[in-house]
Amino acid sequence: MRVAVLAGGRSSEHDVSLSSAAAVRGGIAAAGHEVVPVTIERDGDWIHEGQTLSLKPGGGLLGADVVFPVLHGPFGEDGTLQGLLELLDVPYVGAGVLASSLCMDKVVFKDVLAGVVPQVPYAGLREPRWRAEPEAVLEELAALGLPVFVKPARLGSSVGIAKVRTADELGPALDGAFAHDSLVIVEGFSPGLEVECSVLGFGASPEASVPGEIVLTSGADWYDYEAKYTDGGMELVVPARLPEPVLEEVRRLAVETFVRVGCAGLARVDFFVEDGERVLVNELNTMPGFTKTSVYPKLWEASGLPFPQLCDRLIALAVERFEAERSVAF
Structure with a gap:
């Protein structure tokens, strides 16, 4: 098939996307498909072979049979790009508009799954309230204990995240996160193992990979940007060093989370496992990284x-979903 691979984007994860897309282009070519590279510049221009593209609703994209949008963060992974691809009327890899938007917003994601899957305690905070009532906010957040993680609610790749160890650090950490997003999530600390599981599929029966355990080797005490994208920053232990029943529970919860939020194609679900048995869902990434250090393809x-067969499966799933959704009358 003719596959358009989108890279770059307008978010702070532009460079990560370029690295991921380079790997995907290689995997698609190795699987025997024709690659059509498209770069989305930081200003939003779509570039192919040095020319700026003009997009037409219903007109597809460069005659591609399917689009692989290897984009991370806002304007790529949050449902906006997925809506555009729907209007172009072209199959695309990954979650649709609603699931992309829902999973990108860490607060909404956790709210939807509250009472359904076990999670760490958390609180969502919007910037106007923080500016209007800082003392009341800090008092409420104290209930989460220390340490806590402060995160922009709608970014990835650990951008803008701070680990807060003392009460005095919380205010500056909130200010730092609000520089990236008007909605912030504060999460209670879990001492458990960090475990990740890749999911692949469409419909009611997706598949889960062998779970892997994140072991930091860079000296960092949490899984930050440098640990994720620097060679030697972390070691992935596969399978995770957990009893078999716990590994199966991780896989079960990965699939359940994927299905409940309406994902399609692929996702990486991240967990904490406390005391070697208590499995907590942390978050779900609808377009995980595909760089040489990325967990999603390593687990498969x-x-x-x-990797080439993984890319081939993702392309086939995109076409399958497109045909299924276009078979119903709107």
Whole structure:
């Protein structure tokens, strides 16, 4: 098939996207498909072979049979790009508009799953309230204990995140997160193992990979941007060093979370496992990284699905979903 691979984007994760997309282009070519590279510049221009593209609703994209939008963060992973691809009327890899938007917003994601899957305690905070009532906010957040993680609610790749160890650090951490997003999430600390599981599929029966355990080797005490994207920053232990029943519970919860939020194609679900048995869902990433240090393809490789075949499966799932959704009358 002819596959348009989108790279770059307007978010702070532009460079990560470029690295991910380079790997995806190689995987797609190795699977025997034609690659059509498209770069989305930081200013939003779509560029192919040095020319700025003009997009027409219903007109597809450069004659592609399917689009692989390897974009992270706002304007790529949050439902906006997915809406544009729907209007272009072209199959695309990954979650649709609603699931992309829902999973990008960490507060909404956790609210939707509250009472359904176990999670760490958390609180969402909007900037106007923080500016109007800082003392009341700090008093409420104290209930989460220390340390806590302060995160922009709608970014990824650990951008803008701070680990807060003392009460005096909380206010500056909130200010730092609000520089990236008007909605912030504050999460209680879990001492558990960080475990990740890749999901692949469409419909009611997606598949979960072997879970992997994140082991930091860079000296950092949490899984920050440098640990994620620097060679040697972390070691992925596959399978995670947990009893088999716990590994199966991780896989079960990964699939349940994927289905409940309406994902399609792919996702990486992140967990904490406390005391070797209590599994907590942390978040779900609808377009995980595909760089050489990224966990999603490594877990499928360890599960017996090499990278070119993984890319091939994702393309086939995109077409399958497109055909299923276009078979109903709107």
